[in-house]
Amino acid sequence: MKIVSWNINSVRFRIAIVDQFLREVAPDILCLQETKVIDADFPKDAFRALGYDHVIIHGQRMHHGVAIISRVPLVEDDRLDWQANREARHVGVRLPNGVRLENVYIPAGGDVPDREVNPKFGQKLDFLERMTRWSESLDGPTILTGDFNVAPLESDVWSHKALLDVVSHTPIEVEALARLQAANDWVDLGRHFIPAPERLYTWWSYRAKDWAASDRGRRLDHMWATRDVAAQATGHQVFEPCRSWLKPSDHVPIMTEFAF
Template identity: 85%
Template sequence: MSGRVKIVSWNINSVRFRIDIVERFLREVKPDILCLQETKVLDQDFPHQPFKSLGYKHILIHGQKMHHGVAIISRVPIVEDDRLDWQANREARHLGVRLPNGVRLENVYVPAGGDVPDREVNPKFGQKLDFLDRMTRWSEGLACPTLLVGDFNIAPLPEDVWSHKQLLDVVSHTPIEVETLARLRDAGDWVDLGRHFHPAPARLHTWWSYRAKDWAASDRGRRLDHMWATRDVAVQAVGHTVFEDCRSWLKPSDHIPIMTEFAW
């Protein structure tokens, strides 16, 4: 693997239901590696053929019926490295692989955390914080070049949401979530590639709710999807793109793809 390599992360919200837009994206953008979250399909039912027809012959999946699920689809050879149970209940939320150049690629789907930001009232919120704490302990022991991508379900900066003031008590942007994510970032000395290439206060959103009649007109977005790299990987990054137009495609996910290009 040498030259420019494009790596994409996308919460697809059901890969079978949205396979048409996945194929369109792959034809138009031609990434080398696609990391999907929320595939919502058992491994035996994953739609391999559309990817193979487009030249993506290396497919690793960690699925679950109707919920969660992650997959890594690649033009270049990949070797499965780990499936970590950061949720501590065997949900399919992580898949890690090694790339030919030795970089570890970790694809994660962090729990959304429910609607109430209180672990006593809402156990799902506590599970989310505990998930991130387990990721933090893992991050402290990293010993190789690593790229961490996926739906983190947290918009950390005030500029990562349409209204910092109005979302301070809304799950995904509460102070405790932001602080917990910051501990994870600091534990691995991670570089946030999105903000590395698009520094705040630049607008940078990756998710818009289905509840809006016109998502673009209301533009109440949040940056929930991220790509973080250890510093030895970050120095090889040459660009980061968010594909906002994909939110307007037929039967869209509520998330859009994000992509970092590397000079490898």
């Protein structure tokens, strides 16, 4: 089973490259973040035309939004409010084999890494803390994926020194993500298959005139699994060429393949 995660930055605006990706890669399940559309306007027909008949969505007008699109049946779904303000940032499902799949869009956190000056940064840290408490009580095989908006390792960013004070790579965020990971002994599948310090990025800013030449990337998108599920993972891939497609997202898809 191939499971993909992709912050698409508006699913309707970029439906052409989503269609292209699904035709070329043919994953079994696609988890999207930042869909930026209410549920009634989600382009379900475009996915069903390609055989993705199971579409679980949690949308919001203009902002946020997550979705899980699947060719295999999904047994149940839920939507957790880790932001504590009803923003559409999570949707979870159970696969036929009993594995839970949780798709999350963690807040970016604004520009200033200080919760007193920048409330958005505090909201991000509180979001991670609520996820950590959820993780501590988690029982059962689970995959956790999405845009975590944190690049934890020095080799997850183009310059550790330059980004130490930049939101997404600050020590306080890295520590918060480490607590989340430790809360259930999650396996970081990206770094399991592509160990540090090998270069591994999933996001490049739109501000760069030539994103590939400057290569100022960060690894903000992740796929984690509980130990029992991670033991069935057979490979992990980052689709960097998608960053050069027509009307690209600033994120690229990541995919893990499992032997189930």
